[in-house]
Amino acid sequence: MSDVRVGILCSRIRSDERLLIEALDERGHEVVRADIRKLRFDLDGTPLTPEGTPHDIADVDVVVDRCLSATRGLYAARHLQSAGVPVVNDPDVAEICADKAKTSLALADAGVPTPRTEVAFTQESALAAIESFGYPCVLKPVTGSWGRLMAKIDSPNAAEAILEHKKTLGHYEHGVFYVQEFVDKPGRDLRVVAVDGEPIAGMARYGDDWLTNAARGAETEPFAVNGEVEELVRAASETVGGGLLGVDLMETGSGYTVHEVNHGVEFTALNGTVETDVPGAVVEWLETVATDADTIRAEVTV
Amino acid sequence: MTECTECGADVTVHDDPMIGEIVDCTTCGAELEVIEVDPVVLDVAPELEEDWGE
Numbered sequence: 001m002s003d004v005r006v007g008i009l010c011s012r013i014r015s016d017e018r019l020l021i022e023a024l025d026e027r028g029h030e031v032v033r034a035d036i037r038k039l040r041f042d043l044d045g046t047p048l049t050p051e052g053t054p055h056d057i058a059d060v061d062v063v064v065d066r067c068l069s070a071t072r073g074l075y076a077a078r079h080l081q082s083a084g085v086p087v088v089n090d091p092d093v094a095e096i097c098a099d100k101a102k103t104s105l106a107l108a109d110a111g112v113p114t115p116r117t118e119v120a121f122t123q124e125s126a127l128a129a130i131e132s133f134g135y136p137c138v139l140k141p142v143t144g145s146w147g148r149l150m151a152k153i154d155s156p157n158a159a160e161a162i163l164e165h166k167k168t169l170g171h172y173e174h175g176v177f178y179v180q181e182f183v184d185k186p187g188r189d190l191r192v193v194a195v196d197g198e199p200i201a202g203m204a205r206y207g208d209d210w211l212t213n214a215a216r217g218a219e220t221e222p223f224a225v226n227g228e229v230e231e232l233v234r235a236a237s238e239t240v241g242g243g244l245l246g247v248d249l250m251e252t253g254s255g256y257t258v259h260e261v262n263h264g265v266e267f268t269a270l271n272g273t274v275e276t277d278v279p280g281a282v283v284e285w286l287e288t289v290a291t292d293a294d295t296i297r298a299e300v301t302v
Numbered sequence: 303m304t305e306c307t308e309c310g311a312d313v314t315v316h317d318d319p320m321i322g323e324i325v326d327c328t329t330c331g332a333e334l335e336v337i338e339v340d341p342v343v344l345d346v347a348p349e350l351e352e353d354w355g356e
Contacts, residue, residue: 012335012347013322021320035322070353098353145355215355264355 004290005030007056007063007085009076011037015268017066023279024286032056036072045083047076061290062086064244070098070143070264086293088286089243089263096240097263100142100178103240106261110239112232113257115250116181123163126177130159136182139166143173145262146215152182183257185250188212192225192247193267193278195285197237199225201276203269214269222274228256236261244282304342308332315342 006029010017024031034057039047047055057063063085067073077091089097096102107114116133119142120126130137130153139151139162153159166174189212192202202225205218212218225233233247236258246265249256271278306313311329315336323336324347333347 010322012324013320014324018320018323033321068354069351070355143353148355 003028003030004062004287005032005060006286006290007032007034007060008066009034009036009057009063009073009080009087010066011035011068011072014068014266016266019268019271019279020064020066020282023277023283026280027283027287029283029287032060036067036069036076039076041076041079043082045079045081045085047080047083058083058085060085062088062286062293064088064286065094066264068264070094073264074098086289088289089245090241093241093243093245094263097245097261098143100140100260101176103261104178106239107236107258110235112235112239113252113255115183115257115259118179120177120179121175123167123177126163126179127159129177129179131156133179133181138180138182139163140178140180141174142176142178145213147211147213150211152210180259182210183250183252183259185212185252188251189259190223190229190249190251190256191270192223192229192233192249193245193265193270193282194233194237194247195244195282196242197234198285199230199233200278200281201225201270201274202229203273205269215266220269220273232256232258244285304344306330306332307334307344307346313344315344 006024021031034055038050041047047058049055063080065073065077074091074094077087080087096106101119104117118129120129136152136154141149151162188204188206190204193200202223203220204223205212205220207218236247237245240261246262248260249258267278303312306327309330313325313327315325319336319339319342321336325334334344335347337343337345
């Protein structure tokens with residue numbers, strides 16, 4: 001594989017970004033980093049430095065969006081794509097995955113099993129949705145991650161209090177009430193990292209809490225991805241548009257249900273859990289993305 | 303080794319620090335961001351925002 005020039009669009013460098021940059025370095029690829037906080041974009045998509053000159057990240061084979069902020073990453077990806085720079089993940093994919101309601105719709109449209117969900121826009125209709133699910137059920141913000149602001153609702157009193165608190169948070173997105181059935185999982189859920197639907201590796205995340213995010217300190221162990229899980233990961237990836245994704249599943253007793261598809265997936269915990277070189281596998285995939293993008297650009301030029 | 307901007311305690315950074323990397327001060331618990339690498343300069347990291355994460 002010839003060397004590729006990879007742009008890393010980021011702000012904070014988490015251990016995930018460090019692993020990715022080191023894996024790119026090890027394979028002799030050139031890395032161009034850009035801090036999203038210092039960039040601005042004009043209408044032809046050109047990223048500009050604080051001095052107003054074009055940033056080198058516009059001149060790469062592929063940009064990987066690793067921004068901590070989903071919103072900033074999405075806008076930056078749209079602008080870069082407009083400037084003809086391939087971006088992983090595609091902003092169309094990011095737009096779906098960054099919003100739990102859009103993700104649920106995409107999964108349901110594709111027939112991928114996903115927890116029963118209703119979306120409501122007032123406290124009254126949200127309460128009706130909660131009552132229809134019964135207790136316990138779950139209320140989630142449509143954006144956000146690491147399990148923040150997620151509520152397991154055990155009683156009508158709790159429902160009323162949480163809905164009132166949501167209202168006082170102020171941001172209009174908290175007026176979109178995403179109500180979901182509570183899945184009584186067996187103390188763990190599953191995270192599979194996949195590229196264009198092809199699983200790289202999977203792990204089970206265990207915790208005493210009803211939330212089992214690795215970011216909240218869940219214990220992890222390797223999970224062999226095959227059979228039904230592999231098929232569901234492929235289908236979930238396809239319905240949101242593919243790319244580098246983290247697909248989260250729960251075991252229901254009679255099968256599996258997909259509850260999240262993450263487009264800015266963190267893989268440090270997975271890399272420390274499994275024998276697979278996760279960042280290495282991501283880089284191998286990026287090489288193919290860069291090559292395919294070059295081929296398309298060459299065809300367009302001819 | 304460099305100094306925490308919050309409490310002044312010594313903070314250990316990676317051998318090969320990267321701009322944007324986060325370092326925790328083990329003395330006061332502050333999250334610090336590497337803003338310069340040669341020499342290493344730290345500043346208090348930005349607060350968590352709602353749309354952060356994977």
